[in-house]
Amino acid sequence: MAASAAKPPRPEPAGEPSAEPVAGAGRDPAPAAAGEPDAPGPADPQPADPQPADPQPADEGRDGVHRVGDEGDPVAGGAVARLTEAEAGDPVARYVATAKPAEGEPGAAEGDLVALGVAAAEPAVAEGEPAARDEEVAEPDTAEGESGARDETIAGAGAGAGAGEAAGGESVTGVAPPAEPGAETGPVGIRLRRVVTLVLLAALGFGGVVAARSAEPSFSLATARPDELAASLGAIGAEDRALATKEGRLRREADSAGTPGASPIPGGASGPAGGRGAASGGGADAERTRADELAILAGTVAVSGPGLELTIRDPHRAVDASVLVDALQELRDAGAEAIEIAGVRAGVSTYVADEPGRGLIVDGTSVAPPYVLRVVGDAHTLDQALRIPGGVLDTVTARDGAQASVRTSEHIEIRALRPAPSPRYARPAG
Amino acid sequence: MIPLLALVLGVVAGLLLGPTAPDWLDPYLPVAVVAAVDAALGAARSLVERTFDDREFIVSFVSNVVIAVLLVLLGDLIGFGGALSTAVVVVLGIRIFTTATILRRALIRL
Secondary structure (H helix, E strand, C coil), X not given: CHXXXXXXXXXXXXXXXXXXXXXXXXXXXXXXXXXXXXXXXXXXXXXXXXXXXXXXXXXXXXHHHHHHHHHCHHHHXXXXXXXXXXXXXXXXXXXXXXXXXXXXXXHHHHHCCCCHHHHHHXXXXXXXXXXXXXXXXXXXXXXHHCHHHHHHHHHHHHCHHHXXXXXXXXXXXXXXXXXXXXXXXXXXXXXXXXXXXXXXXXXXXXXXXXXXXXXXXXXXXXXXXXXXXXHHHHHHHHHHHHHHHHHHHHHHHHXXXXXXXXXXXXXXXXXXHHHHHHHHCCHHHHHHHHHHHHHHXXXXXXXXXXXXXXXXXXXXXXXXXHHHHHHHHHHHHCCCCEEEEXXXXXXXXXXXXXXXXXXXXXXXXXXXXXXXXXXXXXXXXXXXXXXXXXXXXXXXXXXXXXXEEEEEEEEEEECCCCCCCCCCCCCCCC | XXXXXXXXXXXXXXXXXXXXXXXXXXXXXXXXXXXXXXHHHHHHHHHHCCCCCHHHHHHHHXXXXXXXXXXXXXXXXXCCCCHHHHHHHHHHHHHHHHHHHHHHHHHHHC
């Protein structure tokens, strides 16, 4: 504040004339900015009373007072400080004192979006300010002393919302003018603030980039919509089939090139078997392996392996054939390699029919609930397939009184067999 | 100049590190950025007007961001969804334009 007191001699020639119009321009917007917390009401009567009573200098002093009153907290700091200067008796100091809060006011008003009308008064303020400030810049001390007034302007420009907080801090520092510069603007404090400012700016840049990045349409399975998931699944399936086809072709090439004796093994689905066949190299071994695979497919041998057991309890005979057909199809889709339905080994020609009043017919055999399906395959995949929303388990549970339970196991044994198919008409071609 | 460098540094760091915002931050980050831009523009304006004070900038920056985020959070909590974030962005956008206008006038005048 002592710095501010030192300032007046300088702005005297330029500052005086320029400050006056600013003060005038500033006074008007203050009441005009009705949206602002300043109360035009108290502002007017205050200067009105002392004006006639006191001569010119006193009037100036009052001006400062009135500003303290009408601006509320934001200007309080600067205005009080200035008031003390004004009382020092230098008329220029008073002019400056009145001019500064005036600047602060429109600044705050501009910050407030509602007070658009104030914008009209801005050009005048903008004009006045540079003129008044030019001298101050020349003198660093002055700049410091004025932080009060600056605070207000920034508070207005920066955050209408933040102004409240900022104002709180200011009024405290402003009321005790001598303490302010020493305590708050120590070299360490200034440096710290400067660093924080830079850090905040860097954070702004960083945050902007991060926001821009996360705004990019990134495809995340967790947040994708069902149709997007379906499209993605379709694409993956197509890719999978293409790869399987390619694998089969490459495997056949490898077989014919590496082990001439081995019979070509169909690629694709029988990938692991093909690998075994190629490794064993012996024609007889490959034939046996292939026969085993076909036997498992046809259901003519007992099998064991990981899988699950699906039990459907149906006390009210509410589960019909369609449910079991759906379950069978779902399990096949999920990669089941052997399936037993209620004691009947399922094969390619397996059918399920309703038997009214008694239960179901599976491949000609009457079965009654509970129906136990034993499946060998990848237990986790099978389990998930059954648990799909709206899938087998949901369908069963929706039936009257029916319940379904799944038990996965590392060892599922299927002993039921099918009669070996004996095609009467079809013969291997070629 | 140095503040600009800091800004650029932040952008470069963001580009190089390429972090992805956690999901829960998704609704708030854009609003926070807009609020921060508003504060930064306000600071630029006060720089031009030679009324800049870094303490003020820090306070207004932080409070701007916090309040914007809190508003959006409130909107989420009471069921406005994204509406309140739109409101915040609109208001801040108007402010940014106002500040930019002042900034432009001041710069051209200087």
